[in-house]
Amino acid sequence: MKIAYFVDEFPPFFRGGLGTYAMEITRQFIAKGHSITVFSRNTGNDPTSDTWAGVEVHRPRLMTFPDIFSIVNPDEVKNWDHNGQNFFAETVLYNVLSASKLVNQLVQNEHRRYDLIVAHDWIAALAGIICKRNLNTPLVFHFHSTEQGRNPSGSNTIKDIERLSAMTADRIVTVSYAMRDELVSFGYPEAKIRVLHNGVDTGKYDPAKIPKRQVEAFRERIGVGSSPMIFFIGRLTWVKGADPLLLAMPEIIKEIPDAKLVLLGVGDQEQLLSQMVRELHLGKNVILHFRMVPETERLVYYAASDVCVFPSKYEPFGIVCIEAMSMEKPVVVGARGTSGFREQVIPMGDDICGYHIDPYNPSDIAKYIVKILKDPDLAAKMGKNGRQRVLEHFTWDHIADETLRVYQEVVDQHAAYPESGE
Structure with a gap:
């Protein structure tokens, strides 16, 4: 499979467990013969394109546009503190620039073909949705947590992004059966959800x-x-x-x-x-x-x-x-x-x-x-x-095999029913 992979954290940038997950699982995908193109956040001085442990990585350089963003900013986000508003603006820009690079440069100009789009959490969700809409390519959306679960009184904007992502995706992947139950309780379609645990490198953690x-x-x-x-x-x-x-x-x-x-x-x-x-x-x-x-x-x-x-x-x-x-x-x-x-x-x-x-x-x-x-x-x-x-x-080898099985299921379903959409 050729997979376009949108994930906010990827080496050299780590914020938490998602960065570790993305680093380990993509290396497994490459080792198992698949092609992965990662789109990750640029923290400022990171290379905009490089290869990390065999994984092709693109990190579009972000720009500041506070006066413009203040006009298009969702009303709720306008009530966030300065740092929160900046983070949201950068997140939107990361998604748009990453999606543009995939759609306009890699696919349109370089004539690359992708079998699947993968996006992780709300921070990378918009890019996944944009690319699915423009490329007619199936989308798998990974929930590692939810805004409502982290904080029931949290951001309605983030909750809206998560819900749109879940409804747009061809398949929802989450990290535990406990998390599956949470998603179902929020009204997400149970038939779309697959549970895939995370893993660990037992050779390193020995x-x-x-x-x-x-x-x-x-x-x-x-x-x-x-x-x-x-x-x-x-x-x-x-x-x-x-x-x-x-x-x-x-x-x-x-x-x-x-x-x-x-x-x-x-x-x-x-x-x-x-x-x-x-x-x-x-x-x-x-x-x-x-x-x-x-x-x-x-x-x-x-x-x-x-x-x-x-x-x-x-x-x-x-x-x-x-x-x-x-x-x-x-x-x-x-x-x-x-x-x-x-x-x-x-x-x-x-x-x-x-x-x-x-x-x-x-x-x-x-x-x-x-x-x-x-x-x-x-x-x-x-x-x-x-x-x-x-x-x-919980080895990465086992988790990668299970993940690729779900991905292939989505690709095969799309090939059989290309116009089925969501």
């Missing part, structure tokens, strides 16, 4: 690749030493649950006085979390690393930890969980509402690899962290089971 002496040196360097290490990695926003994890620490310390929580990430909660550490007198037990780190360093954080905790309040999938499981770490995960973690983590029985918790309840979080830290044999069993589960269900 505890055997990190020497014990490197782990010990790292723990000393960050101030953990020989203490039990609780690890959280993620965007520091309300939805990811770092704040109830901090609230759980006093109860954890009562049982395990030398326990250390390491929080790694950036986001809106940085000042709040710092304030909480001071007010709860957790300075000796909490280590705050407000930064993004390269993957090689992230692997060492995982390897150094004793338990990984992700108390998300809304998590359609959550790649960090299967990364931790692949590194043979027991996990404690939020399991209320839309939670893909429930599909990753087995919380009981012979195959147990972690625990499900109520992310709104610090006592629940504390209870299961303590249970793991006090039982090294259980922790080791969870870790072994977790990696085995990833090897069986």
Whole structure:
């Protein structure tokens, strides 16, 4: 297949898990003999066209046009703050320029042919819709989350874009059955929806690749030493649950006085979390690393930890969980509402690899962290089971095969019924 692929994040630009997903899955597509042309956001100085790990990538350079955009800006977006309005304007421009490059240059001028258009989330949705309309090429739209799920009182403009994308697409792909249920509850057509989990590179996320002496040196360097290490990695926003994890620490310390929580990430909660550490007198037990780190360093954080905790309040999938499981770490995960973690983590029985918790309840979080830290044999069993589960269900090779199967289904359907549209 020849696939035009619109995704906001792609190397060298990462904002979160979507960038990791796009990087890994497109490499798999190339390895399996397919042709991928990626259209991604240009952060300012990125090359406008290049090849990354065998993947052709186009990043149209953006321009500023605040006075013009203020006229055509949706009324609701005009009430956003300055940064929000700029982001929306840049997103619209990224979509229009990317679609124009595909339609007018690659197809019209260079006579390229594409079998399928793929777009990820509302940030790249408009480009996918434009190209489907102009090229009569089928569209697959990937939902990694929804505006309504992230924030029910969120942007009506974004909700409208998501709904238009879902109704226009020939197929909707989402990352978990929990997310499928959410989409159906919003009225999206169930017959269009396919569930495809995310994956992890088990060759890279392998505890055997990190020497014990490197782990010990790292723990000393960050101030953990020989203490039990609780690890959280993620965007520091309300939805990811770092704040109830901090609230759980006093109860954890009562049982395990030398326990250390390491929080790694950036986001809106940085000042709040710092304030909480001071007010709860957790300075000796909490280590705050407000930064993004390269993957090689992230692997060492995982390897150094004793338990990984992700108390998300809304998590359609959550790649960090299967990364931790692949590194043979027991996990404690939020399991209320839309939670893909429930599909990753087995919380009981012979195959147990972690625990499900109520992310709104610090006592629940504390209870299961303590249970793991006090039982090294259980922790080791969870870790072994977790990696085995990833090897069986969440490798990129397996996920890529399942994704290509869905893509081929759409291409074949379009070839049989080219005028069927939506």
